[in-house]
Amino acid sequence: xxxxxxxxxxxxxxxxLSSRASWSLTTRLTAWYACSTFTLVLAASAFLHWGVMRGVxxxxxERLLERIQILxxxxxxxxxxxxxxxxxxxxxQEGSESPQIYLRVLNDRENSFLETAGMSRLxxxxxxxxxxxxxxxxxxxxxxKSPAGRSFIVMAAAAKVGDGDETRxxxxxxxxxxxxxxxxxxxxxxxxxxxxxxxxxxxxGYRITRKGMRPLKEIIATTRxxxxxxxxxxxxxxxxxAELAVLADNFNHMLDRLEQAFARLSRFSADLAHELRTxxxxxxxxxxxxxxxxRSAAEYREVLISSLEEYAELSRIIDSLLFxxxxxxxxxxxxxxxxxxxxxxxxxxxxxxxxATEKRVTLxxxxxxxxxxxxxxxxxxxxxxxxxxxxxxYTPPGGAVLIAAAGWDAAVRVEVSxxxxxxxxxxLPHIFDRFYRVEQGRSRSSGGVGLGLSIxxxxxxxxxxxxxxxxxxxxxxxxxxxxPQIAKS
Amino acid sequence: xKVLVIEDEEKTASYLKKGLSEQGFTVDLSRDGEDGxxxxxxxxxxLLIVDILLPRREGWWVLSELKRAGNKTPVxxxxxxxxVAEKVRGxxxxxxxxxxxxxxxxxxxxxxxxxxxxxxxxxPQVIRIADLQLDLLGHKASxxxxxxxxxxxxxxxxSLxxxxxxxxxxxxxxxxxxxxxxxxTGTNVVDVHIRRLRSKVDDPFEKKxxxxxxxxxxxxxxx
Numbered sequence: 032x033x034x035x036x037x038x039x040x041x042x043x044x045x046x047x048l049s050s051r052a053s054w055s056l057t058t059r060l061t062a063w064y065a066c067s068t069f070t071l072v073l074a075a076s077a078f079l080h081w082g083v084m085r086g087v088x089x090x091x092x093e094r095l096l097e098r099i100q101i102l103x104x105x106x107x108x109x110x111x112x113x114x115x116x117x118x119x120x121x122x123x124q125e126g127s128e129s130p131q132i133y134l135r136v137l138n139d140r141e142n143s144f145l146e147t148a149g150m151s152r153l154x155x156x157x158x159x160x161x162x163x164x165x166x167x168x169x170x171x172x173x174x175x176k177s178p179a180g181r182s183f184i185v186m187a188a189a190a191k192v193g194d195g196d197e198t199r200x201x202x203x204x205x206x207x208x209x210x211x212x213x214x215x216x217x218x219x220x221x222x223x224x225x226x227x228x229x230x231x232x233x234x235x236g237y238r239i240t241r242k243g244m245r246p247l248k249e250i251i252a253t254t255r256x257x258x259x260x261x262x263x264x265x266x267x268x269x270x271x272x273a274e275l276a277v278l279a280d281n282f283n284h285m286l287d288r289l290e291q292a293f294a295r296l297s298r299f300s301a302d303l304a305h306e307l308r309t310x311x312x313x314x315x316x317x318x319x320x321x322x323x324x325x326r327s328a329a330e331y332r333e334v335l336i337s338s339l340e341e342y343a344e345l346s347r348i349i350d351s352l353l354f355x356x357x358x359x360x361x362x363x364x365x366x367x368x369x370x371x372x373x374x375x376x377x378x379x380x381x382x383x384x385x386x387a388t389e390k391r392v393t394l395x396x397x398x399x400x401x402x403x404x405x406x407x408x409x410x411x412x413x414x415x416x417x418x419x420x421x422x423x424x425y426t427p428p429g430g431a432v433l434i435a436a437a438g439w440d441a442a443v444r445v446e447v448s449x450x451x452x453x454x455x456x457x458x459l460p461h462i463f464d465r466f467y468r469v470e471q472g473r474s475r476s477s478g479g480v481g482l483g484l485s486i487x488x489x490x491x492x493x494x495x496x497x498x499x500x501x502x503x504x505x506x507x508x509x510x511x512x513x514x515p516q517i518a519k520s
Numbered sequence: 521x522k523v524l525v526i527e528d529e530e531k532t533a534s535y536l537k538k539g540l541s542e543q544g545f546t547v548d549l550s551r552d553g554e555d556g557x558x559x560x561x562x563x564x565x566x567l568l569i570v571d572i573l574l575p576r577r578e579g580w581w582v583l584s585e586l587k588r589a590g591n592k593t594p595v596x597x598x599x600x601x602x603x604v605a606e607k608v609r610g611x612x613x614x615x616x617x618x619x620x621x622x623x624x625x626x627x628x629x630x631x632x633x634x635x636x637x638x639x640x641x642x643x644p645q646v647i648r649i650a651d652l653q654l655d656l657l658g659h660k661a662s663x664x665x666x667x668x669x670x671x672x673x674x675x676x677x678x679s680l681x682x683x684x685x686x687x688x689x690x691x692x693x694x695x696x697x698x699x700x701x702x703x704x705t706g707t708n709v710v711d712v713h714i715r716r717l718r719s720k721v722d723d724p725f726e727k728k729x730x731x732x733x734x735x736x737x738x739x740x741x742x743x
Contacts, residue, residue, distance in 0.1 A: 339735030346622045347706050350602075357603065366604075381673060382699045385712035409702050420707050483706075 056247075057240050064236030065229065072228045076221050083217065087210060088184075092172050095186045095203045098134060099168070102201045103190040106136070109199075120145045131209065133183075136190075137200040153177045154185065154204050162187040162200045172205075182207040246271050250279055262290040299356060302466045306348055310341040351482040355465065358489045365407040365493045372402040372436050372443065379412055380434060383419045391428040392449075394419070398436040404443040404514050406494060411514075414490040414498075417483040418447045418510045425508065426451030442496070443514045450507040454500075462500055463488040487512070521636065522546045522564070526556030526582065527571045527598070536569065539625055545632075553577030557585050565593055567632060572599035572610070583613035594635045598623070626736040627690040647682050650742045652721070652729055654682050663725055673698060674717050681730065681740035690737040714738055 054062075105112040105119060120134045133154060135146035143156060154177055163169050172184035185204045192199055253266045265286060266279040321334040376396045387394040404411075415434070422432045426449040435446045454462065454469055461467045468481040487510075491498045494514050502508040523545045527533040537547045548563070550556035553574040560568055560582070568586075572579035583595060595615045599606070602620035610618045616635045619628060647654040651664040659675050661668040670678065677698045681689060691710040695701040698713075714730065722728045731739050 336735040342622065343624070343735075347704055349622075350704060351706075353602070378699070382695075382701060383709060385716060386707065386709050389712050389715075412701060413703050416701070416705055420705070420709075 057237070057244055060240040060243070061233065061236040064239065065233040068232035068236070069225075069229045072232075073225060076225060080218070080221060084214070087214070088172075091184055091205050091207075091210075092186075094132065095172060095184070095205055096168055098132060098203050099186065099188045099190075099201050102134065102136065102203075103188070106190040106192055106199050106201075109192045117145060120147055131206050133204040133206070135202040137202065139198060141200075150204070153179065153181065154183060154202075156202065159185050159187040159202045159204075162189045162202075165189045165191045165198065174207075182211060246275050250275065250282070254282070257286070259293065262286065262293055298465070299352070303348075303352055306466060307345065310345045310348075314338050314341050348482070351486060352465075355482070355485055355489045358493055365410060367405045367407050367494075369403050370406055370408055370411065372404055372445075373398050373400060375408070375411070376415075376434055376436060376445075379415055379419065383416065383423065386420070387423045387432060390423060390426070392423055392426045393431045394423065394434070395431070396434045398434075399438070402436055402438055402443065406514055407490075410490045410493065414487045414512060415445060415447070417487050418512065421483060422447050422449040422451065422508065422510070425449065425453075430507075439513070441515065445512045445514070446509060447512075448507060448509040453504040453506055453508055454502040455504060456502075459500060459502060463498070521566045522548070523567045523569060523632070524548045524550060524556065524560055524563075524565045525569045526550045526553065526560075526574065526579070527569070528552060528574050529571070532571075532598075535625075536628075540629075540632075543629055551575070553579065553582045557582045560586065560593065561589060561591065567635060568593055568595045569632075570595055570597055570615075572597060572601055572606075580609070580613065583610070583615060587614045596628075596631060596635060598628070624690045624692070624736070626688045626733070627693055630687060630689055630693050633684060633687055647679070649682055649685050649740065650727055650729060651725075652682065654679055661721075663721065666724075668720055670717075670720060673713075674720070677713060677717055678721060678740075681738065686739060686741045688733050688737045688739045694738070 101119065102116070105116045109116070116136070120136060133147040133150040135143050135150055135156065137143050137156060141156070143151070154175070158175050158177075160173050167188070169186045169188055172186050174182065174184050176182055183204045183206055185202065187200060187202045190199045190201050191197075250266050253264065257264050265283045268276050268279055268283075271279055317334050317337055321331060373396075376398055380394055380396045384394045419432065419434065426432055430450045432447065432449045435448070437444055437446075458467075458469045462469075463484050465485045466481040467484075487498055491512060491514075496512065496514045498513070499511045500508065521544070523540055525533060525536050525540070525547060527536065527549070528551050533549050533551075537549055540547045548559060548565075550559050554577045556568075556570070556574070557577070570579045570582055574582075579597065579599065583597075586593070586595070597610045597615045597618045598621060599610075599618070600621040607618045607620075617631050619631060645655070645657050647656065653662050655661070656679060659672070661670055661675060661678060677694065680694065680697050689697075692704055694710050694714075695705065714732075718728075718730050722730055728743060729740050731741065731743075733739055
């Protein structure tokens with residue numbers, strides 16, 4: 032084979048990664064994985080944070096309300112409870128460095144007569160909201176900031192003193208500083224956890240994706256290795272996930288087709304070179320010998336005539352090969368028309384009858400009337416002509432060749448049978464191959480170059496039909512051409 | 521008859537000029553499409569022989585320019601491009617015939633004659649060559665007053681040759697004109713048909729009219 036020397040001609044294509052518009056699949060999947068994981072964790076953390084905040088706030092409100100309730104109870108009998116009241120308000124936070132809860136009781140004239148130590152400095156009475164009525168409880172606390180910048184939540188409620196109309200106003204505040212310190216720590220931990228989670232999910236996503244991509248990488252590696260000299264290599268399907276198995280399988284099928292086409296092409300060039308060699312050799316030799324010494328005009332004329340025959344042969348080989356080659360390339364269209372078969376077959380028989388008669392072989396046509404077929408007329412004639420010539424050539428004098436046509440299951444079958452010498456069975460599988468000759472040593476004058484039946488096969492392929500052969504030594508050969516899609520009138 | 525050959529391949533151009541001159545044509549040569557078109561429009565020719573793959577401008581361009589200019593000079597394409605699509609394209613651009621390389625020179629000559637005859641000249645009804653007489657309307661042939669018993673195909677073969685005495689017909693052209701066989705059969709079928717015709721037209725008579733030109737084809741003429 033001549034065309035095995037083209038390996039190594041690998042082309043470096045620009046890497047797809049270099050274009051900004053398309054990220055690699057690994058990057059994309061990793062990014063998606065990390066993004067979705069992070070979003071989930073972020074949402075969960077936000078919910079937790081909200082829950083904690085809400086819990087803390089509710090707890091704080093309850094603590095203030097509890098104080099307000101206690102003070103209200105004590106105020107109902109202000110005189111008797113004065114000591115307890117004072118103790119309750121002033122010594123609330125005794126012992127702790129900074130009291131958390133601050134309380135103040137205002138009398139009718141809005142004068143404070145009891146308050147937790149240091150409260151007037153932090154939270155003047157005006158910083159509190161209007162007190163709710165005596166029978167009610169404040170529903171929500173108010174958040175304020177002291178002039179010193181500390182945050183508090185505050186509540187105010189009216190309280191009844193004894194049975195009269197005398198009223199007191201209770202103001203309660205809760206210092207949020209220690210809680211905020213705690214929450215800051217909590218948020219910081221949460222943020223740290225989130226960052227860690229983002230990093231871990233990125234890494235994990237990358238690993239998972241890489242693992243998922245490994246079979247793809249293997250396919251890519253295999254495809255890299257395949258060149259014109261290694262077309263027989265295939266992607267292994269073992270262990271591939273279903274989606275990729277389909278891809279790899281299709282890829283392998285494509286390689287099958289490529290390999291076949293490549294083999295055909297190699298064979299084509301080899302055949303061509305081989306077949307052109309003989310006529311070229313004749314031409315060259317004859318010309319050289321003719322020029323070897325002076326000759327008569329008649330002798331030169333002989334040489335020229337002989338070379339003319341070789342030229343005709345060369346042209347025929349090239350035409351035939353191009354015909355087969357172009358058709359095998361596929362995509363070649365034929366122009367079908369509706370042909371009345373009986374007159375067509377008779378015309379063909381009339382043409383070839385000359386060589387049959389000369390060989391004393393009878394050539395007859397047998398067909399049902401009104402049989403029509405959709406065929407390319409020129410190609411139909413060419414295919415049938417080749418088969419008839421073949422039949423006549425291999426039928427000894429006194430024999431008979433019969434062309435018979437019949438409609439057959441939405442197809443037209445044209446049969447050419449002879450009672451000639453037949454073909455040995457071992458040759459039958461190769462009979463349609465290019466340049467295949469039953470007798471290898473047969474001279475060109477009797478057998479041509481062995482393209483006739485390849486052309487028949489090509490024409491039948493172009494028609495979407497088929498050609499079959501059966502033959503028996505010394506009994507004869509039958510060739511059946513089947514043209515699909517008939518319209519019978 | 522003046523012929524312009526637009527062909528860039530030296531050897532082809534030179535043998536075309538030689539061969540066609542010897543056939544009695546006046547031949548001009550042009551090496552590329554642009555120059556060829558210039559000549560074709562400046563001088564008046566009876567026929568243009570155009571190659572397709574030419575330097576500077578391709579044959580297609582020459583054809584379409586001629587068509588655009590309304591130039592009615594018959595055109596014969598000689599090209600190595602031989603697919604059906606290319607032939608259709610050539611004929612669609614107004615070419616009168618399309619011959620694929622490699623071709624037989626005798627066939628080229630025959631096709632040139634056939635193109636030049638397309639201009640309406642009345643076909644005679646009766647042809648006489650030596651003692652051969654052909655009645656084209658009555659499909660009857662006779663020699664020296666003796667009627668020849670010919671099949672219809674034999675008659676059309678004979679009349680093809682007799683209508684153009686002295687012209688060599690290649691086997692391919694004969695198969696195409698008489699049997700409508702539009703491909704090279706690679707067989708000697710035409711030879712056999714000629715042989716049979718001869719056995720009826722020439723063998724019984726002293727004077728032979730149908731002659732073989734070895735390697736080229738057949739010709740009918742007075743010896």
